[in-house]
Amino acid sequence: MNKKSSDGSTRVTVLVALAANLVIAAAKAVGGLVTGSPALLSEAAHSVADSLNEVFLLASLRRSRRPPDDRHPFGYGKERYFWALLAAVGIFVMGGCFSFFQGFEALRSTESESPSGYAVGLTVLGIALLAEGASLVRALIQLRGSPDGLRDPALRTVLAEDSTAVLGVLLAIAGMVLHLLTGNILWEAAASFAIGLLLVFIAYRLGAEARGQLIGEAVDPELRGKLRTLLEAQPEIDNVATLLTMKLGLDSTLVAARIDLTPGLDSETVELVCVRIKNSVSGIWPTADQVFLDITEAPTGAGAGACGVPERAGTHRENIQDART
Incomplete structure (x- = not known):
């Protein structure tokens, strides 16, 4: 429904x-x-x-x-x-x-x-x-x-x-x-x-x-565990340091993760990784429409900071632009 x-x-x-x-x-x-x-x-x-x-x-x-x-x-x-x-x-x-x-x-x-x-x-x-x-x-x-x-x-x-x-x-x-x-x-x-x-x-x-x-209540532990498993399964993510969630309404959930990426990734690859992970999370759990990824240790050649903005998943090009900003 x-x-x-x-x-x-x-x-x-x-x-x-x-x-x-x-x-x-x-x-x-x-x-x-x-x-x-x-x-x-x-x-x-x-x-x-x-x-x-x-x-x-x-x-x-x-x-x-x-x-x-x-x-x-x-x-x-x-x-x-x-x-x-x-x-x-x-x-x-x-x-x-x-x-x-x-x-x-x-x-x-x-x-x-x-x-x-x-x-x-x-x-x-x-x-x-x-x-x-x-x-x-x-x-x-x-x-x-x-x-x-x-x-x-x-x-x-x-x-x-x-x-x-x-x-x-x-x-x-x-x-x-x-x-x-x-x-x-x-x-x-x-x-x-x-x-x-x-x-x-x-x-x-x-x-x-x-x-x-x-x-401000977190999602249920089972869903939180699945989110962490999905993030840890990404080959570019070395470690998920922190995973925070909060229900924003019946159909909206905020997901914020502090992650360490594997060394050797350039800035363009970091952008693409962020977009792919955001789309994966929103694709599997449509209510997770606010996804933020905070890179705690930037690899060589990539700027440290957060990727992900409070927008619903759009086209690939739109998400690339989101990641760059």
Whole structure:
């Protein structure tokens, strides 16, 4: 699946989740106000937070595809992680904290809703369960069709939101049913606390992942090992002193290597070697589009320095000119 179609599928998935959450949030809020159920009100806050987060994710899909410019020469790929971090904060504040508040309010309450009122609430939750389940199925279908889908923070956030939404609705149903059967509101308070803990955990996981990518995370050790093996296999490279990598986005990776070349190479040969290695790396791993090679010990007749510029691999002539500059 190419980048454009992958983004289109993710956008549709986010839009489906947004539509479902807006309808569900309204239904849960009305049902919660009618019944006075703290668990249902917690779920309403959960859906409101999810709706806001989907707006953040749609913004990330649009902004992360902007081309590189003078101010951001490596592009805007990390926009996705920034908006995913905001979504995690939204889940924590609007979902988790409000659920804890509703749990404490339930413990202070002495009122008990009538069976007819809880019938309304359970009906709303049943409809919400179907809608959240449909949104989750949509996200899972996209994930199945895209083996690298979990690298996408937008899709990963939707999956986390929908999974916790389904589990949260089940917890709210359990709390309401047990309250109705026993007459003890403690069950609904417990359901609100459980929903709050679930949302805080999910927010922490999503936030930690986004934080790691924003700070600058290396590629996985297996890929790094393959890159080093490729470089060491080049006959002109005597030693790979340092190999650094960093993910710049879903489709962009920086590779910087400090290498020692074998003696006896002239400057023209060094240029050709740099071009060939850059093309080899980008050809095998298309996402490795920013390749820099730093020659630490220049051979006789060749100038020491770096070869490789922050441009995607182009024609042979273009790459020769890049190496010379």
